[in-house]
Amino acid sequence: MAFLFNIFMRTVSAKTDNYLVWVSAIMFASYYFSDLFHDLSSGTEIYFTWFIYDLLTLLVVLFPLLFKRRLNLILKPASIYIFIGLIVNAILFLAMFIDMNLLGNREPWLLWSIYSFTVNAVDYAMIITLIVGRDWLGLIRLARYAYSRALKSEVKHEARTEQCAHIVLHA
Template identity: 35%
Template sequence: MSVSYSSSLFIDIQNISYMQLLLFDLMTILAILIASNFLNKNIISSYLLLGLSINSLLFFGMHLDVLVFSNSSPWWFWSFYSLGINLMDFMMIAILFINKDFLGLMKLKGRLFRSRTEFKSL
């Protein structure tokens, strides 16, 4: 995660596109998935994957809005994008320090996978 964010220090932020930001997040997701196969899957990797996935969706949405649909006037999605990106970044930083399941993500994950296995056994 720090490698991904550190590499963005060398990017000209004025000329970067939403698609490039999306690709950076997708590469980071891939690196976390590869690393989690060799390391212990823990709370931190789950929260990072969630945050980066949501950020990726928001970057893709902005790419569609601005470049594909050529929208140049602000609307509710732009505010949602700004709030979402900042909240996800804060969550990803917070989990590195807290290392606790403060959103109940692991409990939800356990319930979902337990439900699937119970459903399959019926």
């Protein structure tokens, strides 16, 4: 849906960001092929397949950023949401694979509930992000705020340290 929306918006020139069209096309292809080619009888190994698909999707989405200057790409908040979403999903797929195949767990427990909720929530968040193309949850603003607060705190700490050193030297 997000891919079709981005293609439509690009066609009518409402959006000029080719990178979001690229990302939505890659996401569409990844989800389409991961669902199309998995064998329903593969059982719990599917989690590892989905893990690999998410890693490959992440690499393909990140690849144009290597040529960011040449392609005139600007890293937008929507891209960061997609990166985070793919990483979270990949970690959860790997955790489920390890839990079921390597550890042999067959009874549902907390990880399974976290997996079920989070993977679906992250997938919907990525779809919404590809459609709106903004920092709609405010996560980027929150991260920038926290980073600036940490920098200010570090500067204050350095100033206090210098004052203490000055007092000690003159005492």
